[in-house]
Amino acid sequence: MDHTCIPEEMHESMKSSKVLAGDILLNITGGSIGRSCVVPTNFKEGNVNQHVSIIRLKKDNPNFLQSILSSWRGQKLIFEGQTGSGREGLNFESIKGFKVSFPTVSEQQKIASFLSLLSERIKTQIKIIEQLETLMSGLRQKIFSRQLRFKDDEGNDFPKWEEKNLIQLASRIISKNKENNQNVLTISAQQGLISQLKFFNKSVAVSIPQ
Template sequence: MENNNDNKVLNVPHLRFPEFTGEWKKSTIGSLSTKVGSGVTPRGGETVYKSEGHSFVRSQNVGWGHLQLDDIAFIDKETHLRQKNTELQLDDVLLNITGASIGRSALVNKQIAGGNVNQHVCIIRTKDNLVPAFLCNFLLSNHGQKQIDSFQAGGNRQGLNFEQIRSIKITIPSTKEQTKIATLLHLIDERIATQNKIIEDLKKLKSAIIEKEYTHKTKSNSHIGDFIEQTSKRNKNRAIQNVLSVSNRQGFIQQSEQFENRSVASDDTSSYKIVKKNNFAFNPARINVGSIARLTTFDRGIVSPMYICFRTKDTLFPEYLDYYFETKQFFTEIQKRLEGSVRQCLSFEGLCNIPLCIPTIEVQQQVGKQLSTLVQEIKLEIDFLELLQRQKKFLLHQMFI
């Protein structure tokens, strides 16, 4: 690829394949399309959806450059024939035109070709001089999204009408260059899809190992309380300034991250509880699977006095208990022990009363190490996914005008 940093005269993008020359031509979606329109929701709404038949595409099925078909709806032939003018053709461009998902775009594939769309999804069918995949990626680029945003007066994303869509300005090269750009971006999309599958499979493997290890056929006479002890040391001299919170998804995080770079800590943190590495903490009023966290990213920190903090005794390896808190069994047990009619909480006593059967400390360490290695692998794969997504975003910004 070649950079075009001197694009003040030539109407070309910053980044371009070297074999192509000449300026791109300015146009509008309306002048390059044979159809711009959407469908309707059948009378009766979800009650008329079928388990099979013609695909019925809704806004939740249109992602950022890909289709999300896990919950695709279907309509029968009679309903389809009443909406024949919205029948989808292969490589039609779909654009969400209402609600929070305005601007998401994807191409029609073989799975939904012959189906229909509702009123929240617009079909754009292009002429021969506009490659559908090029248009789809243009709509997702900064240049397309800025124009879509500009139609939403005052930032109120109510909806796009067909005239606005037709008026969107687009600058295009030859169909050969359009195809090459679209092919490159498609390859990246495929790699992103593969990476998502890798992460999904690793997470399933982790869950399977956890459930196998912690699901015991025999009942245990021991409980969590036999292996943990509460900690309540306070930050009396306010020597520790690292204020932490527990996030359901991320575990311990700095409070400023949770509250968007602002602290909600008291000016006087002397009553805050000290948490050391491998200690646990949870907010009893926000208890769920994932809401009890073990401190691993910091050597120590402080949490709000409302938190319950504890550590494991020598007979229980901290990582082994940590992964138990991700099991279905634990979720079932805490549901039995929630207290309060309006805002349900889990007391420390309730946590301690949950049955727990543990193997030898050597087996605990082996299981903990295996799962920790898997967690680290998942993190590396997620980091690589984010790298691919940034690469796609960069190309969308640099290869369109």
């Protein structure tokens, strides 16, 4: 979430929008509606604008509730709680009406700690993947520009690369699929060639030539 520095006098005059450590911040309007976070314990004070709702719990674990809000169940509550003909946002009354099941505070802490550990592991893995993708991009450039060459199993140089038109290596497929099946394929940047049914998780219409 973006932040802006404001004068101390204005900060004091905006008491209803003051943010404290442990608060849950929930976006209630715009394209990021439903996104939430817990204010870190080392945070001192701040303010939010009218697009963000502050949820301050009396005794329950804020990380536990934030995890619920981020889950499909919480997002369903947020979607159903939106007001207006175009479902353009949440208001405080709809937020107060959210019904959530709470275990004891000690169990909340256990659940929140476990989910936090998984979240940190995911962040670490994402960082590793991003580093590997950057490495692969750089290596591809060097390999295909022939700055980097490999050797054969005996340690000898491979022959020089030959330039060829693609038509010399492949043929165009123009025949139509006449089988009545649902094995329609698509290309995913992450997974390569996969079934459209799996990729879009919905039925795919297939035209069968007459």
